[in-house]
Amino acid sequence: MKVKVNSLFLEMELSEVDLHDVDEGGSPHRQMSVNLAGEAAFSETMTLVWNQTQCLKPKNFREEVRGPMDVSNFLSQSVPLLLDVHADRLPKIVDLMLEAILDDYEPEEAERISQEAKQTLFTDDSIQQFASTIQGTSIMDGGGVSLEQGWLLATGQLCTIQRRHVAIARLARPVNLEPAVSEAQFVILVLAPQKEVM
Numbered sequence: 001m002k003v004k005v006n007s008l009f010l011e012m013e014l015s016e017v018d019l020h021d022v023d024e025g026g027s028p029h030r031q032m033s034v035n036l037a038g039e040a041a042f043s044e045t046m047t048l049v050w051n052q053t054q055c056l057k058p059k060n061f062r063e064e065v066r067g068p069m070d071v072s073n074f075l076s077q078s079v080p081l082l083l084d085v086h087a088d089r090l091p092k093i094v095d096l097m098l099e100a101i102l103d104d105y106e107p108e109e110a111e112r113i114s115q116e117a118k119q120t121l122f123t124d125d126s127i128q129q130f131a132s133t134i135q136g137t138s139i140m141d142g143g144g145v146s147l148e149q150g151w152l153l154a155t156g157q158l159c160t161i162q163r164r165h166v167a168i169a170r171l172a173r174p175v176n177l178e179p180a181v182s183e184a185q186f187v188i189l190v191l192a193p194q195k196e197v198m
Helices: 066-076 090-104 107-121
Strands: 002-005 008-011 014-024 027-036 081-085 137-139 145-147 151-158 165-175 184-193
Touching: 081 090, 090 107, 090 165, 090 184, 107 151
Parallel strands: 081 165, 151 184
Antiparallel strands: 002 008, 014 027, 137 145, 165 184
C-alpha cells in the first residue's frame, strides 16, 4: 500500500487494516486504523517531512515606522531580476538566483554563502523542497482555502551575510515546484543575516 505523507509516497507493509463504519448524527463516515509491520515499514529509504503552517498578519505601513523604511531600503538596492528562466527544478532555479545575488562577492566567499544558503533553504539534500516559504491564500466561497499558484517566496537566515539579499526569477513557463505550488511562474528568494528579523 502507498501512503501519502506531506507529498512523499511511502511504500509500507500493512499487517492489519480495519475499516469501521461510524454512523454519528445520521452521517456515515469511514475510519481506518492501520497497524504497520515492524522494520519492513520503516526502512532507511523512508523519510518523513514535518511542515508547519501559520498565518502572517497584514502590516499597516501607515502606522508602522519600520515598514516604510524597509520598503525604501529595498527599492534603493539593485535586486537581481532573472527573466524567462528555462529551469523546471528548484535546485537549478536556486543556483541561478544565488549566482545573481553573489555576483559581487569573491569566488571563495560566494561558494561558502551558496552552500550555507542551500542547506538553509532546502529541507534536506535528498528532498528538494523549500524549508521556509511564504505563499498567498484566499478564502473560497464555499469556505475552503485556496493557495496562490503563480508565485512562491522562499526565505532563509544565514550567518555568512551582513545584509539582506532579494532575487526574483520569472520562469519561462509555469512549473510544478512543490506540493502546494503547481503553476509557479515567479520564485522570490529572500536571504537575511541571522540576527535580522524577516
